[in-house]
Amino acid sequence: EFSPSRYILSGTQSIALGQKVWQKFYKIDGEGDTIQSLVIEKDTSCMFFELYQINEKDILCFGAILNRLKPAEIWLTCIDTSLNLLWEKSIQTPIDQIYTIKASENHDSTLIIAAGLEVDFYTRYILMLRINQDGDSLYSKYIGPNTAYIFDLMRTPKTNQLLMPVLGLSQQTNTPGQIIIFNSSFNICQVDSIPNYVGNCCTVKSLNDTAYFLAGNKYYAFSNESYNIALMKMIFPNLEINSAIVGRSADTMDFAGTFQGMDFINPSNIYIAGTSNISFGGYYAYQPSWYLISRFDSTLNLYWTKYYGGDAYYVLQSVTATSDGGAIVAGTRFDYLNHPENQLDVYVLKIDSTGLYTNVDKEEPVPVYDAIVYPNPGSDYLIVQSGPQVSGAVFRMYDMLGRQVMEERLTSTLLRFNAGSLAAGPHPWQIIFNNNVIENGKWIKDK
Numbered sequence: 001e002f003s004p005s006r007y008i009l010s011g012t013q014s015i016a017l018g019q020k021v022w023q024k025f026y027k028i029d030g031e032g033d034t035i036q037s038l039v040i041e042k043d044t045s046c047m048f049f050e051l052y053q054i055n056e057k058d059i060l061c062f063g064a065i066l067n068r069l070k071p072a073e074i075w076l077t078c079i080d081t082s083l084n085l086l087w088e089k090s091i092q093t094p095i096d097q098i099y100t101i102k103a104s105e106n107h108d109s110t111l112i113i114a115a116g117l118e119v120d121f122y123t124r125y126i127l128m129l130r131i132n133q134d135g136d137s138l139y140s141k142y143i144g145p146n147t148a149y150i151f152d153l154m155r156t157p158k159t160n161q162l163l164m165p166v167l168g169l170s171q172q173t174n175t176p177g178q179i180i181i182f183n184s185s186f187n188i189c190q191v192d193s194i195p196n197y198v199g200n201c202c203t204v205k206s207l208n209d210t211a212y213f214l215a216g217n218k219y220y221a222f223s224n225e226s227y228n229i230a231l232m233k234m235i236f237p238n239l240e241i242n243s244a245i246v247g248r249s250a251d252t253m254d255f256a257g258t259f260q261g262m263d264f265i266n267p268s269n270i271y272i273a274g275t276s277n278i279s280f281g282g283y284y285a286y287q288p289s290w291y292l293i294s295r296f297d298s299t300l301n302l303y304w305t306k307y308y309g310g311d312a313y314y315v316l317q318s319v320t321a322t323s324d325g326g327a328i329v330a331g332t333r334f335d336y337l338n339h340p341e342n343q344l345d346v347y348v349l350k351i352d353s354t355g356l357y358t359n360v361d362k363e364e365p366v367p368v369y370d371a372i373v374y375p376n377p378g379s380d381y382l383i384v385q386s387g388p389q390v391s392g393a394v395f396r397m398y399d400m401l402g403r404q405v406m407e408e409r410l411t412s413t414l415l416r417f418n419a420g421s422l423a424a425g426p427h428p429w430q431i432i433f434n435n436n437v438i439e440n441g442k443w444i445k446d447k
């Protein structure tokens with residue numbers, strides 16, 4: 001958001017999966033309509049991972065040029081808010097693959113860039129760069145080889161050190177995720193485990209001089225298919241003082257946003273966003289999923305959780321808090337039922353502080369739910385997952401003759417009900433809150 005109700009969306013496009021990608025920008029208004037667009041295409045793949053606004057008009061873009069016959073390049077570009085390309089520069093690396101770039105402002109108006117470079121799954125490097133706002137490199141250092149997969153970068157307010165959450169660093173912390181602390185010369189000062197068994201898709205953001213928030217995936221021991229999204233309030237550098245969990249029950253996979261899963265402007269409106277029922281198949285899976293969005297306050301009280309989608313396979317990329325108290329989320333949608341040829345659409349949702357749309361595509365709106373029922377189809381049990389905003393609602397289920405076969409009050413955001421005695425086939429259900437039907441659908445029991 002570069003000004004109120006004005007946004008720039010950065011993304012990539014390709015003709016087919018695995019083919020060359022090129023960079024696209026869209027300038028959109030508060031209704032989601034495109035005002036301007038810009039395409040940057042090169043002989044090989046090019047993409048941006050991070051945008052950073054340096055003044056009212058200019059935006060620095062940090063990305064990668066992935067060359068076929070030579071190593072990858074760090075790609076630095078400056079655009080203005082009218083989507084004019086002002087300049088571009090590149091920095092050669094010795095590695096073929098750049099998987100992410102994260103940026104943080106330094107205490108002296110310079111910028112710090114952390115680039116994740118990958119030789120193979122077991123061999124990675126971290127390239128740390130200090131640049132000025134003209135894109136000139138002032139200092140750089142390679143860290144590695146190691147196995148760390150980096151997610152974010154943040155300057156610590158008091159010490160001017162750098163804090164980086166990573167996954168799978170070779171340091172033996174006995175946890176999936178680690179926090180690395182760098183000094184101003186990019187030397188590693190400290191490596192510690194991320195608490196609460198959190199270790200993937202991590203986002204960090206400072207609250208004040210002593211505290212910050214960390215959001216990411218929470219793992220569950222002895223299960224490769226159990227993930228929720230955690231939000232933790234931390235004291236620098238690595239002391240957890242409070243935490244909260246959102247997502248479906250522990251036998252499903254909920255992942256935080258791929259590029260940014262947490263953001264806030266006012267800490268009374270902290271937005272957590274991710275994908276509910278994600279698949280390890282990436283952006284293409286033949287199952288329903290949802291954008292999962294929750295709003296917390298600074299003491300981690302949960303205001304609400306909503307689910308957007310369920311009619312296709314959605315993967316959420318990022319959430320950005322906006323100046324009006326709401327948020328804008330962006331991700332992909334794979335319509336496997338109607339277009340199974342691996343075509344992806346980009347979906348952008350603007351919501352207010354209650355989770356309601358402020359931009360609605362009248363032709364194809366994304367469904368939004370206060371509660372969902374799964375697994376569907378199921379057999380011996382069903383789960384009703386709801387946001388706290390509908391606490392006390394009544395769940396009713398019927399047979400195909402309209403006879404009520406179940407009634408339960410939603411006293412918790414996650415309730416599991418025995419369905420073993422129900423007959424096989426479809427069962428209509430309703431959720432009633434304040435004497436109004438707020439959700440309904442059909443749950444199918446397998447034979």
